[in-house]
Amino acid sequence: MNTQRLALILSVIAILLTAVNLVVLLSVLPAPVQQVQVARPGPATVSGVASVLRARELQLVDDQGRLRAQIVVLPASTTPDGKPYPETVLLRLIDENGRPGVKIGTSVDGSGMSLAGDSQRADWSGVQILADSTASQVKLTNKDGSIRTIQP
Numbered sequence: 153m154n155t156q157r158l159a160l161i162l163s164v165i166a167i168l169l170t171a172v173n174l175v176v177l178l179s180v181l182p183a184p185v186q187q188v189q190v191a192r193p194g195p196a197t198v199s200g201v202a203s204v205l206r207a208r209e210l211q212l213v214d215d216q217g218r219l220r221a222q223i224v225v226l227p228a229s230t231t232p233d234g235k236p237y238p239e240t241v242l243l244r245l246i247d248e249n250g251r252p253g254v255k256i257g258t259s260v261d262g263s264g265m266s267l268a269g270d271s272q273r274a275d276w277s278g279v280q281i282l283a284d285s286t287a288s289q290v291k292l293t294n295k296d297g298s299i300r301t302i303q304p
Contacts, residue, residue: 220246261285269295 212221226240238259245254255266262284269277280291290302 214248218246218248218250220248222246269293 209222209224211219214220222242222244224242224244226237226242228237228239230236238261240257240259242255242257244252247253251268252266253268255264255268257264262282264283265281267279275295275297277293277295280289280293282289282291287303292300292302
């Protein structure tokens with residue numbers, strides 16, 4: 153067999169193998185996923201994902217529909233005894249018993265963070281870190297009710 157004929161046969165085989173590989177590749181690729189478009193103001197991004205999510209509250213729920221995390225802007229308010237509270241931004245991470253285990257909040261009066269202990273108990277235990285315009289402190293509370301406050 154001459155070399156030109158052999159080269160032609162090998163070229164045809166290479167083209168056929170390439171075509172078969174292409175068919176196999178196309179058959180194993182997943183189907184295109186439809187994107188859900190959400191109405192939003194502003195320009196669209198290249199990937200179709202909003203670059204900004206604007207809301208006054210965001211809630212995450214578990215498979216049973218229970219609230220498990222929340223980011224909320226609470227409006228300014230006054231307690232029944234007349235104590236005013238400024239607008240506050242609050243992040244809560246909530247355990248499966250419905251009790252906030254982590255709280256982080258801030259307002260014009262200051263900021264705070266709370267890390268709760270055992271969520272089964274009615275008595276609170278955990279750590280609080282508080283800072284306002286006049287002072288800052290770390291407050292440690294044990295399950296037995298003993299409290300230790302650390303201040304500069």
